[in-house]
Amino acid sequence: MGLFSRREAPPGPTQPFEFVVEHVFAVPMRGLVFTGHVTSGQVQRGQDAVLHLPGGAHAVRVKRIDVRKRSASVVGTGAEAGLYLDSVSSNDLPSTPRGDSNLIDNDAIAGTRITSA
Incomplete structure (x- = not known):
C-alpha cells in the first residue's frame, strides 16, 4: 500500500446482532451511552437497530x-462496548425520582436488548 492509498469501507453486517445492555450513562456533550456486550452477530456504526x-x-x-x-x-x-444511539433520550428511559429531578433506572434497563432492525 502506498502512503496515500484509500482504506476500503468495512463490510456491512453479515448477520443480525443482539446487544445486551448492562448500564446506561449520560455523558456530557455526547449523550446516552448504553454499555454491555454483543451476544451475537456484529454491530456497525450507522446501522439501524x-x-x-x-x-x-x-x-x-x-x-x-x-x-x-x-x-x-x-x-x-x-x-x-458502549453504544451511542440516535433517536432516544433520557425521557424515553425508565427513571426514578430523586430530589428535583429523575435518575435513569439502571435496574429496570439492565438486561434489555438492542437488536438489528
Whole structure:
C-alpha cells in the first residue's frame, strides 16, 4: 500500500446482532451511552437497530461505538462496548425520582436488548 492509498469501507453486517445492555450513562456533550456486550452477530456504526425497553420498542440508529475508551466502527460477538444511539433520550428511559429531578433506572434497563432492525 502506498502512503496515500484509500482504506476500503468495512463490510456491512453479515448477520443480525443482539446487544445486551448492562448500564446506561449520560455523558456530557455526547449523550446516552448504553454499555454491555454483543451476544451475537456484529454491530456497525450507522446501522439501524431496535432498542427493546420495558415500555416498548424504539427504532434507533447506532451513531458511535466505543471499545475500551476508543472509537470503533464494528464490534462482534463477545465484545464489550458502549453504544451511542440516535433517536432516544433520557425521557424515553425508565427513571426514578430523586430530589428535583429523575435518575435513569439502571435496574429496570439492565438486561434489555438492542437488536438489528
